[in-house]
Amino acid sequence: MKASFISTLRLFKKHIARLITIIAIVIVSIGFMSGVGEVQPTIKKTINKHYKTYNVSDLYLKSKKPTGFSTEEIANIETMFGSENIIKTFCYEVEDDGKITRIYNYNLTAQKINKLEILEGRLPENANEVLVERATDLYEGAKVGDVISVKNPVGGTISCTVTGIVQNPLLMHRAEETSFINQDKNVSQVIYVSTDLPLIVNDVYVVFENRTLFDSFSDRYEERVEQAKQLVVTKLGDDNVSALSLFENFGLYSLNSYAEKIGMISIIFVVFFLLITLLVVYSTMSRLLDEERNQIACQKTLGYSSSKITGKYTFFVFVATLGGGLLAFGVGQLLTKMIYGAMCAHYDMPDYASSLNFGYYLFTFGIIMLATCLLTFATGMKIADKKPVTLLLPKTAKVGKKVLMERIPVLWNRLSFRYKSTFRNVFLFKSRFFMTVVSIIGSSVLLLAGMGLFDCAVGYKDAVSIVAIAMVIIVFSAALSALVIYNITNINVSERNREIATLMVLGYHEKEVTGYIFREVYIMAFIGALLGLPLGYVFLDFVFELINFGSIAQMNWWTWVLNPIITMFFTFLATLLLKNKIVKIDMNASLKSIE
Amino acid sequence: MAFLKLENVCKEYKSEAGAFKALTDVNFELENGEFVVILGPSGAGKTTLLNLLGGMDSATSGDIILDGLIISQLHKKELTNYRRTDVGFVFQFYNLMPNMTAKENVELATEICKDALDPASVLTDVGLGERLHNFPAQLSGGEQQRVSIARAIAKNPKILLCDEPTGALDYITGKNILRLLYDTSKKNNKLVIVVTHNQALKDMADRVISIKNGKIEKVYVNKKPIPIEEIEW
Known part of the structure; x- marks a missing residue:
């Protein structure tokens, strides 16, 4: 028991660099996958919470006539949805000094649908008191x-005192609200005036009985x-009414569709990160097990079970x-939390509460x-x-095998001796070569995808959320790439101890x-970095298509140049860090025994 | 002046357990073209001595002079140059590059030497003319050791150092390897030093150095060395 504990301890001590590298890779990978993956569920939860907390209306019926809905029409709507499920408002806009002010008239004290969030102050108590939408850009x-002074739709003006600053749950997007009296202008102020019963009803907000149906724009809800x-x-006639839903609410719906895009991007990248990890x-x-062949053989001869x-x-x-x-x-x-925070730059969302x-x-x-x-x-x-005897022999490539290049004498004979041995080392062990190059390709494809998304997202004004996610992908795939290359270089040095x-x-x-050792790493990194470009192209094309956002053509040409340069730079860093490990190798200890 | 001269050479290893004297006041002189055997039990300091001669380690005090060059005063980089041009090593476990053919293994050494011999002809000389393009895994232990000897010879060094060169080989193969090393000292006129714990080998040497507890026990010359084929153990 004690001996096996000590031998386990030795294993950890001997391969401490690899232990730490695996830990770091797993931190980067799971950190990325869970961090990015949880963004969509968190935003969806937020949207649902918003919908329920403020009792957001499902339909917004707007009369097309200047006189608003007739009594008969209102009665019809009440029959259709139930009188307790609607609010009747009078909404108009006035233009003054070139600025558009929108004014809502309805019973503010009831506050049953589209509850205004009072950020400051209180609700109005009489007709001369009003609420004003919060200041934004x-x-x-x-x-x-x-x-x-609040203008009447018919011309008069009354002076009103502002008793509260509010936030309308339907205006959660920090973007322009186009005026409906002047399509060229945006609304610059929103005022809420409390009226028990508006004289004209031109806007009716409707909520559905079943509040669970919404579920962040579910198919059933649609x-x-x-x-x-x-x-x-059908009931009121196409000429009299326009019916708008939350699907036409830019704030809520665009937040939801960005969340869905992020969700799709996350799934693709999570799968990719998972495979590479x-x-x-x-x-x-x-490779560690291969290095330990002698130790394994030794323990086998001592009678330990496999x-x-x-x-x-x-x-x-x-x-x-x-x-x-x-x-x-x-x-x-x-x-x-960070990605959520970045989305908040464009949406008035509730503060991030640690996602569950x-x-x-x-x-x-x-x-x-x-x-x-x-x-x-x-x-x-x-x-x-395997038999201990087999394990004690060094693992060599299949005897007599030549690498493909050796069969092209024109090329092979031109190489200097050092390069010949390098190329043979690189290509002879197929599985080692494959695993090394694929992991380099994988991490550079991820990095390229992050860079590509970033290139496209900065072109769109509203794609803050995608910029944020692209930046996260860039940082994490760069970290993964650096770690993968460091790990490969470290293993290469350790495996070649005796040769060094x-x-x-x-x-x-x-x-x-x-140079002898690192040349191989550079060649493999170079192959990986180059192959990463066409494969990255295919991958990015697929990503853009799937999320219906961006395109290869929108990317900067230098992204394609920068990407392999970054991979080679990481290789350079890894070799710089591991140079001392080579120089410090003790010739005597490594040569005097089989192990 | 002798070809190789050691004067009051000491080697001390310091560890947490305290200082350990691996070699104390080692003095001897060897001539070029000699076949020398260093004898001694395990832990006597044979390998330490070989490491100092081969420039793989530095003496704590004393002088080692090879053909006028004071090795004991060389710095790290100069020691590397010394190993590069003046020393040929042969190890018990061959230490060949597994992914290189026999010829390439020799080329690996000759590529960086100025006066190197032709790898293919040296391999032919050691009896591997037919095995130039074989990888170590395709060769027997004796053949691998021949490659390793060819690698040492082809550098055309001043001194050939062999650490238990037959330790991993069977009786007959071991004898063949010793014959090859002996012939090298004579045909190529090289100083060949073989470290071994096999007492029987003392009879084939031109000069024998026996070492015990880090001290030279005796150094003597064999007036009539016996050919290896006639020695039994």
């Missing part, structure tokens, strides 16, 4: 206590809305993914931990079940030794 606003619209138009963690573990030996390595990856996954929780929460959605977090955490542990155990068992020592004994200088 577009609305002028006013102060509590201000006396303003059906119900269409049905209700049809009913209204699994590949990277698994290839790290399988499962006991493999258990130690499985525990290693379990600890790494568990540690990374736990630390990723905070990263994910912070990320969701853990679906993505638990799912990605679970998958990564389970899959890497199982894969490590399976690979470990495959190795441990041999080169040192032969009198190779530090620069020559590091």
Whole structure:
């Protein structure tokens, strides 16, 4: 028991760099996946909450006649939806000094539908008191206590005192509200005047009985809305009424459709991140197991069972993914909050309350931990079940195999000796080459996609939310890319310990030794970075198509140049950081024994 | 002046457990073209001595002079240059590059030497003319050790250092390898130093250095070395 504890401890100590790298990769990956994945559920919850809290109306019926709805028409509407489910208002606009003011007249004290949120002050108590919509970039606003003159639709003016500043739940988008008396202008002030019963009723707001139907623009809700619209138009006539729904409410609906776009982007990227993470963690573990062949053989000859030996390595990856996954929780929460915050720049949304959605977090955490542990155990068992004699021999490529390039003498004979050996090392181990290049391609494709989304999103005025998500994708895929390349370089150095020592004994200088090892990393990174471009093109095309936003043509041409440069720069950084690891290798210790 | 001269060479290793004297006051002189055997039990300091001679480690005090060059005073970079041009190593476990053919393994060493010999002809000399394009995994242990010897010879170094070169080989193969090393010292006129714990090998050497507890026990010359084929153990 004690011996196995010590040997497990040694394993962790020996491969501490790899342990930390896996932890870091898992933090970045799960942090990204849960952080981005939870944005859509969080926004949908917010929209639902908004809808319920303010009892937002489902339909907005607007009379097309200047005299408003007739008594008969009102009675019809009341029959259709129930009198308790509607509010009758008189809404008009006046133009003064070129500025449009919109005035709503209805019973403000009842406040049953489209409840105004009182940000300051109180409700009016008489006809000379009014409420004013809060000041934004577009609305002028006013102060509590201000006396303003409110124009009558027929011409007269009355002085009113502002008793409160409010926020209309239907005006949650911070964008222009076009005037309906002058299509070229935007409304610059909104005033609410309390009237028990407006003389003219030209706007009627309707709520559906079933408040759960909405569910952030569900399909069933859309059906119900269409049905209700049809009913209204049939009963009242197309010439008399226009029926608008929340689907035409720019604020709420655009927020919802951005949330849906983010949701789609998240799913694509979550799947991609998940696959790359699994590949990277698994290839790290399988290469670690290969390096430990001698140790495994040793323990086998001592009589340890394959499962006991493999258990130690499985525990290693379990600890790494568990540690990374736990630390990723905070990263994910912070990320969701940040993206949510960025959306708030364009929407008046309630403050972010720590989301109680853990679906993505638990799912990605679970998958990564389970899959890497199982894969490590399976690979470990495959190795441990081999005969110790086989394990003691170094793992070499299939004997006599030549790399493809050697079959093209014109090319091969022109290469200097050093490059020949480099190319052979790069291409001879197919699975190692494949896993390395694919993980580099994967992370550079992600980075390219983030950059592409960013390029397109900055072109749109309203795409703040997509800019935010693109920036997050850029930061996280760059971090992933840097970690993946560092990890690969680190493994390469560690696997080549003995060869490095041999080169040192032969009198190779530090620069020559590091060059020998790093040349391979550079070649693989270069291949990955280049292949990342066409594959990134296909991936981006798919993403743009799916989210119905942006296009390859809208991207900057230099994004395609910058992307491989970033990959190569990360490779350069990794080699810079790992140079000392090579230089510090002890020639004697590495050469004097088999292990 | 002797080709290789050691004067009061000491090597001390410091660790948490305290200082450990691996070599104390080592003095001897060797001539070019000699086949020298360094004998001693495990832990006597043989490998430490070889590391100092090969420029893989530095002495704590004392002087090591090879052909006029004071190795004990070289800095890290100069030591690398020394290993590059003046030393050929042969290890117990061959230490070949697994992804390179026999010829490429030799080329790896000759590529960086000025007066290197032709890799293919050296490999032919050690009996591997037919195996130039084989990878280590396709060669037997004895053949791999021949590649490693060819790699050391092809550098055309001043000194050939062999650390238990037959330690991983069977009896007959081991003898063949020793024959090859002996011939190298004579045909190429090289100083060949073999470190071993096999007492029987002392009879084939021109000079024998026996070492115990980090100190030289005795150094003597064999007037009539016995060919390896006639030695049994």
